[in-house]
Amino acid sequence: MKKAFFITLLLLISLGCKKEIESSVKEEVSSTKKNEFAIIIHGGAGTILKKNMSDEKETEYKTKLEEAVKVGYTILKNGGTSQEAVMKTIQVMEESPLFNSGKGAVFTHDETNELDASFMDGKTLNAGAVAGVTNVKSPIELAIKVMTDSDHVMLSGKGASEFAKEKGLEIVDPSYFYTERRFKSLQRIKEKEKTALDHDDKMAVFYDSDIKNAKFGTVGCVALDKDGNISAGTSTGGMTNKRYGRIGDSPIIGSGTYANNNTCGVSSTGWGEYFIRNQVAYDISAQMEYKNSSLKEATKDVIQNKLTKLGGTGGVVALDKNGNMSFEFNTAGMYRASMDDKGELVVKIYKE
Amino acid sequence: MKKAFFITLLLLISLGCKKEIESSVKEEVSSTKKNEFAIIIHGGAGTILKKNMSDEKETEYKTKLEEAVKVGYTILKNGGTSQEAVMKTIQVMEESPLFNSGKGAVFTHDETNELDASFMDGKTLNAGAVAGVTNVKSPIELAIKVMTDSDHVMLSGKGASEFAKEKGLEIVDPSYFYTERRFKSLQRIKEKEKTALDHDDKMAVFYDSDIKNAKFGTVGCVALDKDGNISAGTSTGGMTNKRYGRIGDSPIIGSGTYANNNTCGVSSTGWGEYFIRNQVAYDISAQMEYKNSSLKEATKDVIQNKLTKLGGTGGVVALDKNGNMSFEFNTAGMYRASMDDKGELVVKIYKE
Numbered sequence: 001m002k003k004a005f006f007i008t009l010l011l012l013i014s015l016g017c018k019k020e021i022e023s024s025v026k027e028e029v030s031s032t033k034k035n036e037f038a039i040i041i042h043g044g045a046g047t048i049l050k051k052n053m054s055d056e057k058e059t060e061y062k063t064k065l066e067e068a069v070k071v072g073y074t075i076l077k078n079g080g081t082s083q084e085a086v087m088k089t090i091q092v093m094e095e096s097p098l099f100n101s102g103k104g105a106v107f108t109h110d111e112t113n114e115l116d117a118s119f120m121d122g123k124t125l126n127a128g129a130v131a132g133v134t135n136v137k138s139p140i141e142l143a144i145k146v147m148t149d150s151d152h153v154m155l156s157g158k159g160a161s162e163f164a165k166e167k168g169l170e171i172v173d174p175s176y177f178y179t180e181r182r183f184k185s186l187q188r189i190k191e192k193e194k195t196a197l198d199h200d201d202k203m204a205v206f207y208d209s210d211i212k213n214a215k216f217g218t219v220g221c222v223a224l225d226k227d228g229n230i231s232a233g234t235s236t237g238g239m240t241n242k243r244y245g246r247i248g249d250s251p252i253i254g255s256g257t258y259a260n261n262n263t264c265g266v267s268s269t270g271w272g273e274y275f276i277r278n279q280v281a282y283d284i285s286a287q288m289e290y291k292n293s294s295l296k297e298a299t300k301d302v303i304q305n306k307l308t309k310l311g312g313t314g315g316v317v318a319l320d321k322n323g324n325m326s327f328e329f330n331t332a333g334m335y336r337a338s339m340d341d342k343g344e345l346v347v348k349i350y351k352e
Numbered sequence: 353m354k355k356a357f358f359i360t361l362l363l364l365i366s367l368g369c370k371k372e373i374e375s376s377v378k379e380e381v382s383s384t385k386k387n388e389f390a391i392i393i394h395g396g397a398g399t400i401l402k403k404n405m406s407d408e409k410e411t412e413y414k415t416k417l418e419e420a421v422k423v424g425y426t427i428l429k430n431g432g433t434s435q436e437a438v439m440k441t442i443q444v445m446e447e448s449p450l451f452n453s454g455k456g457a458v459f460t461h462d463e464t465n466e467l468d469a470s471f472m473d474g475k476t477l478n479a480g481a482v483a484g485v486t487n488v489k490s491p492i493e494l495a496i497k498v499m500t501d502s503d504h505v506m507l508s509g510k511g512a513s514e515f516a517k518e519k520g521l522e523i524v525d526p527s528y529f530y531t532e533r534r535f536k537s538l539q540r541i542k543e544k545e546k547t548a549l550d551h552d553d554k555m556a557v558f559y560d561s562d563i564k565n566a567k568f569g570t571v572g573c574v575a576l577d578k579d580g581n582i583s584a585g586t587s588t589g590g591m592t593n594k595r596y597g598r599i600g601d602s603p604i605i606g607s608g609t610y611a612n613n614n615t616c617g618v619s620s621t622g623w624g625e626y627f628i629r630n631q632v633a634y635d636i637s638a639q640m641e642y643k644n645s646s647l648k649e650a651t652k653d654v655i656q657n658k659l660t661k662l663g664g665t666g667g668v669v670a671l672d673k674n675g676n677m678s679f680e681f682n683t684a685g686m687y688r689a690s691m692d693d694k695g696e697l698v699v700k701i702y703k704e
Contacts, residue, residue: 125629125662131599132508152598153625156484157509159597245511246504247483254606254631273505277477279606279634286635290642310477 035323037076039223040338041069041089043099045269045315046206046215048333050350057210061098062347065337068092069347072223073339082223082231083121083144090117090140090235093219097179098210099335100217102138105177105237107186113177115237116251117143118154122230122259129251131156134177137170140235143251145169153253157245181209182240189241205240206271216331218250220267222259222319230321232257232265232281239272248272254282261321263288264295269334270307270314278307284318295320299328387675389428391575392690393421393441395451397621397667398560398567400685402702409562413450414699417689420444421699424575425691434575434583435473435496442492442587445571449531450562451687452569454490457529457589459538465529467589468603469495470506474582474611481603483508489522492587495603497521505605509597533561534592541593557592558623568683570602572619574611574671582673584609584617584633591624600624606634613673615640616647621686622659622666630659636670647672651680 043065050058072089076082094102105113117139118129128147131154136142142164146155155163165171189204206214218236225231234257236250249255249272256272258281259265266281275281280302287298299318307314308330315329317336327336327348337347395417402410424441428434446454457465469491470481480499483506488494494516498507507515517523541556558566570588577583586609588602601607601624608624610633611617618633627633632654639650651670659666660682667681669688679688679700689699 153628154599156597163596244515245508247506276505282631286638
């Protein structure tokens, strides 16, 4: 009897302790540093299918993604800040006509280019964003300047350009953002508009001639530096044919961009309206903080479950405080790349 | 011995079950409907101290708050939607020169009035927002129109006004927003600006002559209707002397406004930059969803702990799916009122 008593006792105690042991093991696993530093980028998500893409175009995109991610990697490897890595990496993509940001920005209904960008510093939770700027060469640089040199988080329109000028940022003639490909896209949509728009026609505003289908053009980057600081940034030209001063998710902190050293950094690309309604970038951080989700679990739930249920499409790149990285999208493809502290490079376009 | 065994067994089992019982009790309590319908509003938070406020002014504010909340209460009582209740309630405050929204909006650096507003529907998670409109009488109505009549969530500047005109909303001459009190505030700040600004001087942009101190002027409303739908809305004139097209938290979904039928609705008022960086409105919902926090626990943590730690000041009004209501602020006062389904009215200004 005595023996039975002790066996039962031990059994019950061990059962009671199981949960505690499990959770402490989980914590230990999640606090393991996977990478001392790391960088992850995207160049937009969409209906990117191999059958619609020429080998030359594919190589062009992959080469530019590799060039961009290596710029940030080198900064991080040499002990630079994640802020600098994110800015310089995004600038490579802003200067390329391939992506819908900076040089390659799409046209608005009024045949202008209106650029949006945002940046967040995971250490201080400080942030900067700009919406609707028309003559600043690097919107991501301006977003960072708003964060570092103003009392504000978000500036817009002419006021934002005025601020850029005062701070000595490079101002360009609006014609700098003219590319024939993007201008033709606008004309094509305007032609379509003459008839009533159904759902498929609404997707026409996202049409990209390189992939002969819809793409949400944005570029973004998240980096973790050797000091454990996470930074995230996003830059875009928005939606072709946009009007009424439409603002998407890219300049919205918590939707397009979020960073917090205690959890993760995120940059979004997708149908902006759904990303705002879903608070995509911050929601990933909130699930990690409040539900103890891993980065993978959180990005998967937010994109494949919550965003998809609401009818939204797009994706994110994200990175946590331990250097784990995640690409997550519910579209056919996403231009993307990453590098870890071992120098391992990943460059991908399609789902695989 | 046998007895001891069973006692130990029972004790251990009961200890093991305690947590489960507790959590099921908590769930039962939290699923109890406190109010079939309810409404809660604010007219801005700040350093509102009784010693600086005349009795006449106090009565004026309280009377207007009561008038506003009763408009929404009557709509809800008669089976109207929370959307209509929020809009009509906010319009009472937008039309009053007392509050920094609509008619009583503060002046920008360029001596104009630029209005921001946002609205969210907790049933569909659809949302609408406008930033920097100068000639639309009711910015909250425009925010709702953006939600219901456009494919977008956020419109800005001239484009937003153009959209308002196309949709037949009331357009006013910008001089409609002129009030002597607000114009004098701007001149006072410009005078101060001639000398270098220290931290206290920075607060001057929030100076309100009625309370002889700083106030974050915004109005907001959250309502739950008999169908269980939560709506939230916020409307503001922003920050006196604002420039560079600054956008605060009021038009940012997730920062100034959030609503979700599964959790709660929130409207914020405070130093906008901190509310954006903290994702104040959505964070309250996230804590309820992911941590199973009560409305009170979530609002308290977000305002008194997270916002305060970052140095932000202001407050929120919030309401959950069961009709529980919460006023939470870290300033000396907040103009506020609420009514529950029993018709019980609360109108308060100071901390008590």
